Amino acid sequence: MFPDTSVKELNEMMFDAWTAFHEYRKLPLKARAAFMRGIAIEIENCGDILIEAAMKETHLSEARLRSERARTILQLNQYADACEKGDWLEARIDTAVPSKNPPKPDIRKMMIPIGPVVVFGASNFPFAYSTAGGDTACAFAAGCPVIVKAHPAHAYTSHIVADAIYKAAAYHNMPKGIFNHAYGESFEVGKALVLHPYTKAVGFTGSYAGGKQLFDWANQRKEPIPVFAEMGSVNPVFLLPEKLKSSAQEIAAMYASSITVGSGQFCTNPGLMIGVDGDDLKTFVHDLGKAIQKVQPAPMLHAGIVKSYKEKKGNALLQDGVHLVAESEMEVKEGEGLPTVATVSGETFLKNPLLHQEVFGPYSLVIRCKDMNEMLTVARHLEGQLTSTIMATDNDVKQYEALIESIKNICGRFILNGVPTGVEVCLSIHHGGPFPATTDSRFTSVGADGIKRFARPICFQNWNNQLLPDELKNENPLGIWRTVNGELSKAKI
């Protein structure tokens, strides 16, 4: 429907973005925030046409898409508030000490934007992690122009959202080039954007293969640039003994739902469940299997994802020692993902790296460990994860401290007695994790701390007060929090 953007057009977009960068970065925080809120309003104004386009392209349910659009609007408004509030600027002021030998100069530091950001939309979140999603909102808040490459699986939806951004940009008199929208079925479009010298950072949500490729291109540039790729994970769930004994049935019911919600198409989908073999685990597996049999299959995003799910799941089930526990027994249609649970021993799991890999879809593998030592070994051999979960009583947590510490070391979000699906949009969230969950474990892609991905510090030495940016002036005209001579304060100097 949309032809690939030509190299000539990409170069024009990047040139315009670079030009816009020099204007946009000078705008006050409140102007950036107003623009972001304007985008939220324009997305709201798209009305049902947007929902209908997304339903058609992604096969996600209307309820899910309405809720995702609401979340996208929430993100834009929440990050706009954070942008204005200015905590992310990390303003630090150390005033001069002329009596020191040599005299200590006045030094003041704050974050400034890094430059044009290229954002790759995710197939599984057509709004919240796409065109006007978290990466775009964070980049605008930081002071960076954005170039979005639409995900080909929902290019029309992306087109509508892009129009909303263009409208908001015009209404708020943003510089030409503050935002541009590119199309590309071919990977060459993405490659050209990542390699362009004016590109200063990349945001991506998607597969390991895709994210790692962008990361490698970015690091092979003459001037390497940061890539924030969120590449999914298997999100292990550890079932601790006392909790499993008391609550096997409740956990099974809770997880039958978490494994299959949204046809399993979340990067936080629980793909591994780890317990110690015995009657309690048998009860859990039995109940989980029974519940999975009754889950109605739901459509997956597109034919490629259905195919990949079938292949990866099929391959996992063919591995030595892997046993099918249950599949959904409800009617399944073309394009739907069949909810499935399998099981394997801890020993076999440890020997087979293929079983550590994500199967994107409504699938989970239960690992039967022979004892808690083997569970610890499993935890120590897992790769980096977005989330890890323990189902545990207080006693369990206290008794298995080494396990808890090992789990901490591999994940970005650690859930106690809950499910990993569902990512709260708030300042305290960390949606990230050690490689290969992401390419940079130090940053989050959800929550206002994500703004910091697209900023870097600069310090001003020996500047006169009236020549400093407002953020660092003695009078603190923006009323932001600053660390002044070592102490956090909103006071004037």
Place this chain on the structure above:
Amino acid sequence: MFPDTSVKELNEMMFDAWTAFHEYRKLPLKARAAFMRGIAIEIENCGDILIEAAMKETHLSEARLRSERARTILQLNQYADACEKGDWLEARIDTAVPSKNPPKPDIRKMMIPIGPVVVFGASNFPFAYSTAGGDTACAFAAGCPVIVKAHPAHAYTSHIVADAIYKAAAYHNMPKGIFNHAYGESFEVGKALVLHPYTKAVGFTGSYAGGKQLFDWANQRKEPIPVFAEMGSVNPVFLLPEKLKSSAQEIAAMYASSITVGSGQFCTNPGLMIGVDGDDLKTFVHDLGKAIQKVQPAPMLHAGIVKSYKEKKGNALLQDGVHLVAESEMEVKEGEGLPTVATVSGETFLKNPLLHQEVFGPYSLVIRCKDMNEMLTVARHLEGQLTSTIMATDNDVKQYEALIESIKNICGRFILNGVPTGVEVCLSIHHGGPFPATTDSRFTSVGADGIKRFARPICFQNWNNQLLPDELKNENPLGIWRTVNGELSKAKI
């Protein structure tokens, strides 16, 4: 004197570091801080033996080395204070909202250490950027074990400092493997350390070639890791018209000193000075030349650096359009760097990329622009820098806003009417900058914010208060600043 550490020994060090990591990361902040202060005491206790060893190995003056040792001790104590104070933990708490639909869980976030850190000592700072220097201090504060590869040019000095760290570790009952010291003339030792799977980050201060090689190795790993390489820069100084008119002579005197201090062996050495051609610039160049002629040459660090200085300077002076302004006319001995200033037109500078590169030593190039537009073009064509300086009146700053904005965009520290040499150790400092000044412009290698290089966030969802780390408990037992439901506070919840 010290044989290269064998691969077997390196593997043992890394294994011990990994084991130590699991113990050290659990220690309270005050235990880490006490250990760091213990290292400062042990370095002090080394007494004159340490200064004498460094004088012999580096040829730096006694006064300089005493001051550098004092700075190293200051860093350890200052970062220990920051470690305990806990601002770097970026604690964020959003309490549960059970009435929301779906209910919002309690989520709390803080920084945790990333794992063993490999530090490469710098030849030009045998204390402050070496064995117990800023990288090591930051890693210990963050909760990470450290493996230092001694710089071969001051291996014995490094050995003495390493012993001080071992002593402090023993006194404070640190786990075995919290620190190890490796030797290597061969690059294979460094390569093995960077590629080791237990290494989780690298700190480096030195040449572009060295830093970029470590960066490439780190990114080619199965699990890429962050490299914080500070690779130097040319630190441009822009001479604005009104200021140059009023103060050409003072600036010349100030810079004759800054260019040649420490035989020019600072990463912040001013290697380019940019003005508009005319009488004022002629006065400046004349006076700078006169002053340089009278600067006494001083020894450089080692024969390799002398050779490289002669070659790079010689090559720069051979370029078309480059004219020698002056060399020191004082007696010069073997192993000393000859203070030198040259000049070139803006047009020629813009055409010749070789002239944009650092000449490590007491050398600076004055660029004569035909007008302020050409100065702006020069600013826009410079690579990333640790520092940039403008010599300017208030009027100059207001009149040449586009120039000021362009300079902001290329540097980490921006000095007004001062010299770039001399890096204050304080929270507001930023010692870093866009590539190729460093491999990661988002982090500083000086000041307590450098701790954040070796930490990453984790969030805890739905945890009971008593099971949370002290940093995140309702009672705030550590009394640290936390962002609670959006507001910074030290209060209990």
